Amino acid sequence: MAGFGEPGAAPVDATGMTVGVVAARWHGELTDHMLERAVAAAEACGARAVVARVAGSVELPVVAQALARRCDVVVALGVVVRGATAHFDYVCRSVTDGLTRVALDEGKPVAHGVLTVDTIEQARDRAGLPGSAEDKGWAATVAALDAALAVRTVAAGNGHRVGFGG
Template sequence: MAGFGDPHLSTVEAGGLTLGIVAARWHHELVDHMVARAQAAARACGVTEVMVSRVAGSVEIPVVAQALAEVCDAVVALGVVIRGETSHYEYVCDSVTSGLTRVALDAHTPVGQGVLTVESLGQARDRAGLEDSIEDKGWASTVAALGAALAIREIHKA
């Protein structure tokens, strides 16, 4: 974890926006908490309409993010991918990241990338927004996506 350059996103005023959250079921004990933190961030930003969809694993996240991007102002993707002993990790991480980038660009809808790609369970716990975590990716990716949606809304007003 770099530990530097964090913009320390607190909240944005996003009342009136809609948010979609897509989350994997793998590592549910961490992802469930990240979903709760994303929902809390949305409420803190004034968002009242949040749609949550669960999928089996991280590979399934982009296609559901795409469906959510069609009906929401912003989307947050949450999951945990931990490196194992095979090249599966690289394929999953690449497909998720590329897929979410494609969704955001094709749909013109911000997608907060909260899929943790880590070397160990300890690193995932450090980023999951638990009481003893040093980062809160559920919260941060939600505020980032909502902030980007607000920026897009301003550009379209100009």
């Protein structure tokens, strides 16, 4: 975690939107809490949450795609802790590439709320537990809803002109 630059995670008005949340069961103490925070963020924004659970982070993208087909946004939650083998790198790459592909293929925001850390202590510090420095479940949900609102604005032709001569 960088520890700086976060734009904030104040609720946005996403009344009537549906948030699909898929959370891994691996590291359940953390992902269960992250899931609770994601659902709370959706409700604080006026959105409804649809929840699905999977075994681990590698399974997140395929369920995220199914959720993207019926929800306005998707939030994927998991924890991947570096070990002594290259497995960490493969899992992180697979999850990141998969979630990015879902977002682009489905044209919907997909929040990457997967903690990729060196230690379980780092994960605890990002999982939104009491005393945590970050609250990834909450922040990922608000970010996805904020992106969906931006997509709607652009699609409606109401976006600000940007670039040269904008």
